[in-house]
Amino acid sequence: MTPLFQVKGLSKNYGTHIGCRDVNFDLYPGEVMGIVGESGSGKSTLLNCMAGHLTPDAGQVMFDTRAEGMKDTLEMSEPERRMLSRTDWAFVHQHARDGLRMNVSAGGNVGERLMAVGARHYGEIRDTAIDWLDRVEIKESRIDDRPSAFSGGMQQRLQIARNLVTGPRLVFMDEPTGGLDVSVQARLLDLLRSLVREMGLSAIIVTHDLAVVRLLADRLMVMKDGHVVESGLTDQVLDDPQHGYTQLLVSSVLQV
Amino acid sequence: MIEISNVSKTFTLHNQGSAVIQVMDGANLSVAAGECVALTGSSGAGKSTLMRMIYGNYLAASGRILVGDVDVATAEPREIIQLRREVLGYVSQFLRVVPRVATLDVVAEPLLSLGVPAEEAEARARDLLAQLRIPERLWSLSPTTFSGGEQQRVNIARGFAHTYPAMLLDEPTASLDAQNRETVLSLIEEAKSRGAAIIGIFHDEAARDRVCDREINVSDFTPKAAA
Amino acid sequence: MSDYNFAYLDEQTKRMIRRAILKGLAIPGYQVPFASREMPMPYGWGTGGVQVSAATLTPDDQFKVIDQGADDTTNAVSIRKFFERTAGVETTEETAKATVIQTRHRIPEEDLTEDQILVYQVPIPEPLRFLEPSEIETRKMHSLEEYGLMHVKLYEDIARHGAIATAYAYPVKVEGRYVMDPSPIPKFDNPKMEMAAIQLFGAGREQRIYALPPYTKVVSLDFEDFPFEASKADACCDLCGAEDSYLDEVITDDQGGRMFVCSDTDYCRSRREAGHVGALGMAQEDAA
Numbered sequence: 001m002t003p004l005f006q007v008k009g010l011s012k013n014y015g016t017h018i019g020c021r022d023v024n025f026d027l028y029p030g031e032v033m034g035i036v037g038e039s040g041s042g043k044s045t046l047l048n049c050m051a052g053h054l055t056p057d058a059g060q061v062m063f064d065t066r067a068e069g070m071k072d073t074l075e076m077s078e079p080e081r082r083m084l085s086r087t088d089w090a091f092v093h094q095h096a097r098d099g100l101r102m103n104v105s106a107g108g109n110v111g112e113r114l115m116a117v118g119a120r121h122y123g124e125i126r127d128t129a130i131d132w133l134d135r136v137e138i139k140e141s142r143i144d145d146r147p148s149a150f151s152g153g154m155q156q157r158l159q160i161a162r163n164l165v166t167g168p169r170l171v172f173m174d175e176p177t178g179g180l181d182v183s184v185q186a187r188l189l190d191l192l193r194s195l196v197r198e199m200g201l202s203a204i205i206v207t208h209d210l211a212v213v214r215l216l217a218d219r220l221m222v223m224k225d226g227h228v229v230e231s232g233l234t235d236q237v238l239d240d241p242q243h244g245y246t247q248l249l250v251s252s253v254l255q256v
Numbered sequence: 257m258i259e260i261s262n263v264s265k266t267f268t269l270h271n272q273g274s275a276v277i278q279v280m281d282g283a284n285l286s287v288a289a290g291e292c293v294a295l296t297g298s299s300g301a302g303k304s305t306l307m308r309m310i311y312g313n314y315l316a317a318s319g320r321i322l323v324g325d326v327d328v329a330t331a332e333p334r335e336i337i338q339l340r341r342e343v344l345g346y347v348s349q350f351l352r353v354v355p356r357v358a359t360l361d362v363v364a365e366p367l368l369s370l371g372v373p374a375e376e377a378e379a380r381a382r383d384l385l386a387q388l389r390i391p392e393r394l395w396s397l398s399p400t401t402f403s404g405g406e407q408q409r410v411n412i413a414r415g416f417a418h419t420y421p422a423m424l425l426d427e428p429t430a431s432l433d434a435q436n437r438e439t440v441l442s443l444i445e446e447a448k449s450r451g452a453a454i455i456g457i458f459h460d461e462a463a464r465d466r467v468c469d470r471e472i473n474v475s476d477f478t479p480k481a482a483a
Numbered sequence: 484m485s486d487y488n489f490a491y492l493d494e495q496t497k498r499m500i501r502r503a504i505l506k507g508l509a510i511p512g513y514q515v516p517f518a519s520r521e522m523p524m525p526y527g528w529g530t531g532g533v534q535v536s537a538a539t540l541t542p543d544d545q546f547k548v549i550d551q552g553a554d555d556t557t558n559a560v561s562i563r564k565f566f567e568r569t570a571g572v573e574t575t576e577e578t579a580k581a582t583v584i585q586t587r588h589r590i591p592e593e594d595l596t597e598d599q600i601l602v603y604q605v606p607i608p609e610p611l612r613f614l615e616p617s618e619i620e621t622r623k624m625h626s627l628e629e630y631g632l633m634h635v636k637l638y639e640d641i642a643r644h645g646a647i648a649t650a651y652a653y654p655v656k657v658e659g660r661y662v663m664d665p666s667p668i669p670k671f672d673n674p675k676m677e678m679a680a681i682q683l684f685g686a687g688r689e690q691r692i693y694a695l696p697p698y699t700k701v702v703s704l705d706f707e708d709f710p711f712e713a714s715k716a717d718a719c720c721d722l723c724g725a726e727d728s729y730l731d732e733v734i735t736d737d738q739g740g741r742m743f744v745c746s747d748t749d750y751c752r753s754r755r756e757a758g759h760v761g762a763l764g765m766a767q768e769d770a771a
Contacts, residue, residue, distance in 0.1 A: 028334050031333075031334055031337075186355060186356060187356075190354070190357070193354070197368075197369065215354060218333060218334070218337050219333045219334075232315070232333060233312060233313075233333045233336055233337070236312060236313055236314065236315055239308070239313050239314065240267075240313065240314040240315050242268070242315060243270070244270030244271060247269065247270055251271070
């Protein structure tokens with residue numbers, strides 16, 4: 001089986017400061033990879049380099065495109081990359097306002113990606129939007145409300161619906177539950193788990209919360225100071241950490 | 257079906273003065289289809305550790321752990337995940353569940369992740385829960401609030417939902433009354449007769465004698481005390 | 484020095500504007516940046532249209548100016564006088580006689596010919612501006628033909644009002660490529676944009692020029708199940724009886740009395756001269 005996504009030797013510096021250095025991994029269809037680390041570990045830099053928001057200094061980011069097989073996304077033209085990020089890729093931001101249009105209704109937000117790839121039937125677009133809002137547990141009656149009228153958890157779920165409506169194969173998530181209340185987080189994680197399984201999504205999730213990765217991720221990469229210090233099966237890395245930093249991280253988690 | 261050769265395990269605690277603790281060395285074990293092997297040994301000897309290594313939850317320091325034709329000690333994470341989904345089942349001592357998921361869904365999950373249609377998966381789940389005498393009114397509730405014994409039975413139901421060719425059972429009859437213990441032992445016998453290779457840890461001698469064909473004492477794999 | 488250079492602007496400026504115009508004609512619907520000059524009227528009063536007219540006029544041209552269809556509003560009169568003074572060109576109110584027509588927010592009712600140029604005054608040239616405030620982003624969207632957002636706007640209209648509520652400045656797709664703001668003409672005028680004349684669009688404050696060569700394909704955006712409708716008031720002109728011209732609604736007294744008259748004053752006048760009479764025709768002075 002060919003991997004869906006391959007990162008080779010990815011590095012990014014900020015002047016003399018290492019953002020991330022020499023990151024390598026393969027991601028297969030249906031796999032969820034967690035990237036954990038504390039502030040300054042380089043995990044957000046890595047995520048943004050992979051997703052095409054930042055330009056890395058070295059390395060390749062290969063993706064198995066539908067039409068042309070494995071291609072290095074860093075070598076793609078901007079129109080190609082933008083098209084990719086509207087169809088096969090999705091990006092869930094930590095703050096919903098970065099991933100939504102706050103002055104457009106919920107239905108419009110969900111329908112935008114459809115319209116961007118040529119949907120031209122209002123009724124069908126609206127039906128698809130209603131269907132997706134239902135899947136993320138947002139009531140149909142709120143379809144015409146603006147996200148500014150939603151709670152944080154609802155905004156985040158709307159962001160997820162907006163991203164998944166075109167059936168992407170790879171989802172990047174940046175602290176998807178950050179800043180949300182605990183019960184809201186739990187609901188969101190349930191939703192993500194079932195969507196990932198139902199849609200056979202591959203996902204890369206960056207977080208500092210070990211409980212989130214245990215729940216969502218099959219595999220885990222631990223980062224410190226821009227380097228990947230350990231990686232493997234999530235439960236193995238968390239239950240039998242080999243690297244000193246991972247051991248420190250795991251033992252620091254407060255038990256409820 | 258399960259073959260362990262020359263497996264060792266060492267824990268290095270980097271943040272506690274780099275203390276190195278070698279817990280296992282030269283472990284060998286072989287379990288054929290239809291066999292049930294018990295791991296024995298005093299508390300702390302490494303029974304659960306060995307079981308976790310077979311499951312891939314702990315990393316073996318050296319050696320080979322073959323389950324079917326996958327070497328868990330060196331396999332890729334996705335291979336291990338596939339193995340756990342299709343081939344290797346594990347019933348741990350404690351029920352670990354995602355909060356807020358209904359008991360029925362907890363038990364049906366292994367089948368759903370194999371692509372079994374929802375109705376069929378739920379039917380099997382109901383069947384097992386009924387066998388293990390979990391009252392129907394509890395099926396739609398999350399098991400996190402159940403008693404220890406009830407949780408253990410949900411754990412077992414989930415473990416036996418799919419017909420795994422290989423199974424690891426860690427104290428499956430602990431916290432169970434005589435009736436339920438009987439049910440669990442029948443489930444194990446049923447699994448054996450359909451050809452599953454089983455490794456179990458049983459503190460209950462009677463249970464062990466009933467279902468297990470052989471015993472392996474893991475103390476045999478404890479490294480000789482160093483100076 | 485009391486003499487002005489022909490049409491006020493110096494020759495180099497006119498060359499610069501003409502280059503922008505040529506580029507605009509070569510890429511229909513594409514907004515060409517140009518170095519908009521200080522004009523003797525403030526921004527928002529037609530400086531873009533005036534600069535395009537100034538660069539386009541030749542001494543033999545017949546120049547007409549309309550403002551919301553009328554030749555006799557203050558602004559139309561001012562601009563007409565401006566060019567009479569600085570270019571010395573002949574001016575006219577008759578659409579058929581004009582060779583260059585500068586317009587604010589309307590297209591004349593009468594069909595234009597291949598010998599005519601229509602110059603539009605444009606306030607905000609960017610059709611996506613109110614959805615995407617970033618200029619960098621909208622430029623990218625145009626260059627990559629990413630117009631999903633435009634349909635989002637129309638979607639929002641239908642969701643909120645049950646129909647596409649945009650009544651003027653209705654966005655169009657030009658030659659199947661660029662999405663363009665036709666300036667705040669009523670959507671009733673959109674179909675007229677497929678015409679024989681050259682159309683030039685000037686935005687002075689925003690410093691953009693765009694253009695449509697003759698017979699360019701111009702399609703108003705819509706949805707399959709909510710097609711575009713070029714609608715107008717459901718009435719006839721009370722002066723000349725025209726059924727197919729865009730109408731102004733004029734309040735005549737403080738008891739709610741009103742009348743509808745052609746917005747295009749020259750069109751109404753020529754119809755009346757030809758003998759057409761509306762419901763209130765002949766009995767009243769022109770109110771428009």
